[in-house]
Ligand code: HEC
């Protein structure tokens with residue numbers, strides 16, 4: 568019985584380690600410029616253009632305003648919010664877990680495609696129409712109705728948390 572408990576504990580710890588690293592595996596964040604090369608305008612069905620109108624595209628910019636400075640001060644954050652991982656982890660892309668997987672992505676772009684669809688280095692030119700399965704195999708996350716993707720950031724760890732309702736909130740950021 569004791570041994571059984573021990574094995575369970577080891578399994579739990581192991582799966583926690585795995586799940587914290589499983590968001591796109593070793594793939595790197597390539598940045599919204601790469602995605603927008605194909606996903607903008609009429610031909611790209613306006614995906615980038617629509618994203619640009621959402622608050623996600625402004626998430627970094629928010630960290631430059633007075634309210635952000637006040638929040639950071641209250642929380643005792645030492646650096647400026649735009650330099651602090653405690654804010655960037657949710658207001659930018661690829662800063663969770665002090666990520667070492669940043670490639671050509673820029674923090675100024677805010678919450679980009681790859682924050683939800685996974686880091687794109689492996690799937691960026693290997694997904695799409697007839698290559699849906701290949702894309703997924705290479706780390707593309709499509710995430711239909713999967714609110715766990717959103718709740719990584721939309722949770723009470725946010726200093727301004729206002730609650731989250733997938734159905735309603737998705738309508739405001741769909742693209
Ligand atoms: C070389 C062109 C190209 C690039 C670069 C590109 N995509 Fe795509 N992507 C496509 C095409 C073509 C499709 C299929 C048609 C469509 O849904 O618009 C597609 C489909 C998708 C889909 C829907 C998947 C599905 O199977 O329904 C997602 C999500 C996606 N891309 C995300 C991204 C992200 C995120 C990036 C940047 C990391 C990116 N794409 C970069 C061409 C590209």
Ligand code: HEC
Pocket residue numbers: 622623625626627629656657658659660678682683714716717718719720721733735736737739740
């Ligand atoms: C990487 C973190 C992150 C992820 C993942 C994320 N969001 Fe956000 N979201 C933010 C941040 C940060 C803001 C605030 C942006 C601002 O106002 O500067 C925001 C703002 C929003 C807003 C606007 C809220 C308002 O006050 O009007 C909606 C709606 C929203 N997100 C929906 C979603 C949905 C739906 C998903 C999942 C499909 C999602 N978000 C995934 C970080 C994230």
Ligand code: HEC
Pocket residue numbers: 599602603606614615618623678679680681682683684709710711712713740742
């Ligand atoms: C806040 C999270 C989030 C961000 C940011 C985001 N997406 Fe998505 N995207 C989703 C989710 C979730 C879906 C699946 C929606 C559904 O079908 O219900 C989706 C669907 C798509 C689709 C498929 C649309 C269709 O109708 O088949 C494409 C293509 C796509 N995203 C590309 C992009 C690109 C390119 C960017 C950046 C410019 C981007 N996404 C930014 C969460 C996000």
Ligand code: HEC
Pocket residue numbers: 629630634635636638639642644648653654655656657658719720721722724725726727728729730
């Ligand atoms: C766990 C993720 C997360 C962290 C960490 C986080 N934020 Fe946010 N932030 C969000 C989300 C999500 C929103 C959208 C509103 C909401 O639900 O909180 C947001 C909204 C905001 C807003 C706009 C609120 C408004 O009403 O205008 C400001 C300002 C802000 N955050 C500043 C900060 C600062 C400064 C830090 C670092 C000290 C920080 N945030 C850390 C997720 C986060």
